[in-house]
Amino acid sequence: MKSHQFLFLICLSFIVVGATGHGKGGYGLVRNFYRRSCPPAENLIRDITWSKVRSNAALGARLLRIHYHDCFVKGCDASILLNRVGNDPSEKEARPNFALSGFDVIDDIKTQVEKVCPGVVSCADILALSARDAVSYPFQRPMWDVLTGRRDGRTSLASDTNGNLPSAFANFTNLQQLFASKGLNVNDLVALSGAHTIGVAHCGAFSRRLFNFTGKDDMDPSLDPIYGEQLKKICPLPTNAATIVEMDPHSSLSFDKNYFNILLKKKGLLQSDAALLTDKKSARIVRQLQSPRTFFRAFGISMINMGAIEVLTGTNGEIRRNCRVINS
Numbered sequence: 021m022k023s024h025q026f027l028f029l030i031c032l033s034f035i036v037v038g039a040t041g042h043g044k045g046g047y048g049l050v051r052n053f054y055r056r057s058c059p060p061a062e063n064l065i066r067d068i069t070w071s072k073v074r075s076n077a078a079l080g081a082r083l084l085r086i087h088y089h090d091c092f093v094k095g096c097d098a099s100i101l102l103n104r105v106g107n108d109p110s111e112k113e114a115r116p117n118f119a120l121s122g123f124d125v126i127d128d129i130k131t132q133v134e135k136v137c138p139g140v141v142s143c144a145d146i147l148a149l150s151a152r153d154a155v156s157y158p159f160q161r162p163m164w165d166v167l168t169g170r171r172d173g174r175t176s177l178a179s180d181t182n183g184n185l186p187s188a189f190a191n192f193t194n195l196q197q198l199f200a201s202k203g204l205n206v207n208d209l210v211a212l213s214g215a216h217t218i219g220v221a222h223c224g225a226f227s228r229r230l231f232n233f234t235g236k237d238d239m240d241p242s243l244d245p246i247y248g249e250q251l252k253k254i255c256p257l258p259t260n261a262a263t264i265v266e267m268d269p270h271s272s273l274s275f276d277k278n279y280f281n282i283l284l285k286k287k288g289l290l291q292s293d294a295a296l297l298t299d300k301k302s303a304r305i306v307r308q309l310q311s312p313r314t315f316f317r318a319f320g321i322s323m324i325n326m327g328a329i330e331v332l333t334g335t336n337g338e339i340r341r342n343c344r345v346i347n348s
């Protein structure tokens with residue numbers, strides 16, 4: 021390719037990103053950022069992610085959730101991966117992050133990427149790519165184009181999570197406002213909530229829906245009562261901190277549109293899931309996303325939007341050598 025053609029393509033991809041990425045900030049991301057600086061990077065990340073998910077399917081949900089919790093707190097800057105410095109707890113030690121796992125997979129990927137291209141590929145991009153690849157593994161093809169060029173942040177404090185990650189008990193207004201503060205709209209909120217088609221939740225995330233919900237020894241009326249009785253048996257009081265429940269019953273390892281089916285049957289596990297039916301527009305989107313094709317397309321678009329939240333690009337931040345510690 022001649023150099024002016026190459027430049028033209030670069031400009032074009034900037035325009036495309038600028039036109040579609042409505043996530044707050046994020047206009048510096050491009051497709052295939054490492055094409056020149058580390059050509060093997062994306063395939064290497066995909067191969068390692070796929071081999072890990074092949075041996076442990078539960079990792080798919082974990083990798084997806086790490087990227088989400090990273091992006092919602094100070095942007096997608098891999099601050100979720102940092103260990104604490106001194107006495108101040110870091111983001112991953114904060115209450116909403118207690119159940120996150122899979123960090124060792126990111127370490128393994130980073131180690132191998134560093135061997136091939138030292139100091140080039142950011143931890144934040146590894147998170148975005150491995151989240152996509154984890155979800156894509158069963159399909160054996162990338163489900164959306166991850167834009168890259170993120171750089172890594174240099175601070176991480178548990179207190180930064182305050183108010184930035186929606187509660188499992190959030191109502192629609194809470195959810196809409198929090199997503200809007202990240203540059204994400206109701207389409208994004210509903211599509212991204214479809215991530216709960218994979219993975220698990222601990223009893224504590226939903227058991228208050230099951231017992232004495234309004235003080236009349238009742239259940240949350242927005243929960244299917246038969247399903248609620250089943251959940252009571254799995255999660256009796258006092259709540260066992262270790263018990264987990266599939267968010268999409270019988271299909272929690274498969275990335276499909278099933279979340280939206282069960283949601284309409286009042287079997288969404290979290291109050292925040294059920295809340296998506298309490299707003300007219302949001303409920304309409306839930307019904308639209310019943311089609312797998314529509315859901316996959318919408319999910320990809322919204323993941324690109326989420327992956328652009330307040331990213332560091334250019335000369336901001338750094339390319340961490342070890343995802344758990346900032347460069348000295």
Ligand code: HEM
Pocket residue numbers: 080081082084085088119121186187188189190195212213215216218219220221222223225290292
């Ligand atoms: C809309 C607001 C959201 C709320 C209130 C919420 C809340 C939760 C809660 C409480 C859990 C269970 C944690 C546990 O008890 O172990 C969970 C799990 C999960 N969430 Fe969300 N979430 C939201 C949005 C998202 C988004 C946007 C994504 C990704 C795009 C996501 C991906 C996941 C995944 C994959 C799991 C399963 C993790 C695993 O199996 O290890 N969630 N979420």
Ligand SMILES: *[C@@H]1O[C@H](CO)[C@@H](O)[C@H](O)[C@H]1NC(C)=O
Pocket residue numbers: 191192193194
């Ligand atoms: C949603 O919850 C907030 C508190 O977090 C409350 O102030 C508000 O009234 C609730 N909205 C609805 C529609 O219930």
Ligand SMILES: *[C@@H]1O[C@H](CO)[C@@H](O)[C@H](O)[C@H]1NC(C)=O
Pocket residue numbers: 232234235236237
């Ligand atoms: C249910 O809630 C009400 C009101 O908060 C309380 O008076 C009652 O003791 C509770 N019942 C149980 C079984 O905890």
